[in-house]
Structures are given as structure tokens and as C-alpha cells.
Amino acid sequence: MAERIGLEQEKRSGGDWSTGYSFQRGAFFIFCNVGTAGRTGHDYPNRFEGDRLRWSGKTGTRLDQPQVRQLLSGDHxxxxxxxxxDRDPFEFAGIGTAVEQEDGPPIRVLWSFDRDPAPRPAETPGEIRGQTFREGAMVQVTVNAYERNPAARRACIDHYGCSCQVCGFDFEETWGDLGTDFIHVHHLKEISSIGDEYEVDPINDLIPVCPNCHAMLHRRRPALMLEELRIKQSRHGSGPSLPT
Structure with missing residues (x-):
């Protein structure tokens, strides 16, 4: 686990390193198995619920323990x-916010990622004015990146064109030369779920989508099917007509 966050030269035996989470350089790092037992034989019921993660702490954890309170405080x-x-590479889920807590042992926490899970009290402009926030502290994190083949991307676009195959948006029609050839290409078979090199069919495995639809497809794990998102867009959206 230590190697994942760039601490190769530091002592890392026992203690926090055996628990699945560690406090280093002012931040917490959680490493967990989802849907599979760990190498030690522990099999916690970790699971994704939509784009949130239901996570169990180590055996014996309680909400009143000092490190658990620190983990859930929101200060880090x-x-x-x-x-x-148990032998797969770890993937980065995101920076978590604890939206639900259940006492143990072990504790159970529902983590939300990349959005504010709870509504905040309304603030007037006078209350907001004058507040300052600190950003920019550097934390070194190593994650997995999966190589994309540009030739496969080009073949996909040559076949389908640059219009989004969910909502129909075309960047060139809206922004002219600035939008020429701009489009995301979505993998219908998620590379991260395969974890190895494989042969990709640019017609049957790839599809052009706009960044907004691409983000919505990945709001759930596994990703939504295109038809699912098309149905949601047609019911709730007011964008361009769907492609035929």
C-alpha cells in the first residue's frame, strides 16, 4: 500500500499499514477490496451503491476511537x-466524503465522491463575502492509467462521425473550426474492468459521446448503457434530438 502513495523509503510494517487505511502527509488513504476477500482472508461487505461506496473499517473499529474520529471529521x-x-491493481475512486456512519465493530461508512452530499444552510452574499479558503497543497498519489489507441479512436470517429451518439450534440456546428473533430470516445467495455491489454473493435467496442454524456455514463459503476442514458435524456433533458 505504501508504494501506491510514494512512500517507498519510509518504514511501513505493522500499525496503520495492516489496517487498510493510513494517515500520511496530512491526508487519509483508504485501500479496500470490493466484492472479494482480501489476502488475509478478511471478507468485508464493501460494495458500490450507485457511485457511492459502502465501506467497512478494520475489525474492532468503533466510532469513538481517536483515529476513526479523525478520519470522519472532514478536516482531512x-x-x-x-x-x-485480491491481486488486481488498485483504482482511484476519488476523494471521499462520509455521508453515513454506522458504529461497529467494525464501523461502516458510506463514502460519496466528487459532490457535496448534504445540502448546506443558505448563505447570503454578506455571509460569503470575506471568507477565504486554502488550496494547492501537494499530495503525491500514484494511480493506474490505461493506454488508449489513437488509431482505434480515429477509426471509430471515421465510422460514426463527431456527433454525440447519446444527445446528438456536434461541437463544430456550435463553435465552428474550434470544435472541429472534438469529441470523446467511450469504451463500451470498460478498460479498467479488464485490467489487461485486449483487442478493441472500433465499431462495436467504441462510441463517440460528448463530455457531458460521457461523464453521466460513468456516474455509476459499472457504466450506464447508452440506451439507458438516452432514455433519461429524453425524459429529463432539453438538448438536441437523439441520433438515429
Whole structure:
């Protein structure tokens, strides 16, 4: 686990390193298995609920323990990594916010990522004015990146064109030359779920989508099917007509 966050030269035996989470350089790092037992034989019921993670702490944890209180206080960023096999590489889920807590042992926490899970009291402009916030502290995090083949991307676009295959948006029609050839390409078979090199069919495995639809497809894990998002867009959206 230590190697994942750039601490190769530091002592890392026993203690926090055996618990699945650690406090380093002012932030917490959680490493967990989802849907599979760990190498030690522990099999916690960690699972994704939509785009949130239901996570169990180590055996014996209680909400009143000092480190648990620190973990859930909101005063420190919590970097959450997961894997679906005990020998798979860890994937970065995001910076977590604890939206639900259940006492143990062990504790159970529902982590939300990349959005504010709870509504805040309304603030008037006078209350907002004068507040300052600190950003920019550097934390070194190593995650997995999966190589994309540009030739496969080009073949996909040559076949389907640059219009989004969910909502129909075309960047060139809206922004002219600035939008020429701009489009995301979505993998219908998620590379991260395969974890290895494979042969990609640019017609059957790839599809052009706009960044907004691409983000919505990945709001759930596993990703939504295109038809699911098309139905949601047609019911709730007011964008361009769907592609035929």
C-alpha cells in the first residue's frame, strides 16, 4: 500500500499499514477490496451503491476511537482506492466524503465522491463575502492509467462521425473550426474492468459521446448503457434530438 502513495523509503510494517487505511502527509488513504476477500482472508461487505461506496473499517473499529474520529471529521482529505480482486491493481475512486456512519465493530461508512452530499444552510452574499479558503497543497498519489489507441479512436470517429451518439450534440456546428473533430470516445467495455491489454473493435467496442454524456455514463459503476442514458435524456433533458 505504501508504494501506491510514494512512500517507498519510509518504514511501513505493522500499525496503520495492516489496517487498510493510513494517515500520511496530512491526508487519509483508504485501500479496500470490493466484492472479494482480501489476502488475509478478511471478507468485508464493501460494495458500490450507485457511485457511492459502502465501506467497512478494520475489525474492532468503533466510532469513538481517536483515529476513526479523525478520519470522519472532514478536516482531512480522504483518498479512496479499491480493487475487485485480491491481486488486481488498485483504482482511484476519488476523494471521499462520509455521508453515513454506522458504529461497529467494525464501523461502516458510506463514502460519496466528487459532490457535496448534504445540502448546506443558505448563505447570503454578506455571509460569503470575506471568507477565504486554502488550496494547492501537494499530495503525491500514484494511480493506474490505461493506454488508449489513437488509431482505434480515429477509426471509430471515421465510422460514426463527431456527433454525440447519446444527445446528438456536434461541437463544430456550435463553435465552428474550434470544435472541429472534438469529441470523446467511450469504451463500451470498460478498460479498467479488464485490467489487461485486449483487442478493441472500433465499431462495436467504441462510441463517440460528448463530455457531458460521457461523464453521466460513468456516474455509476459499472457504466450506464447508452440506451439507458438516452432514455433519461429524453425524459429529463432539453438538448438536441437523439441520433438515429
Amino acid at each position: 482529505e480522504v483518498y479512496v482506492f479499491f480493487r475487485s480482486g
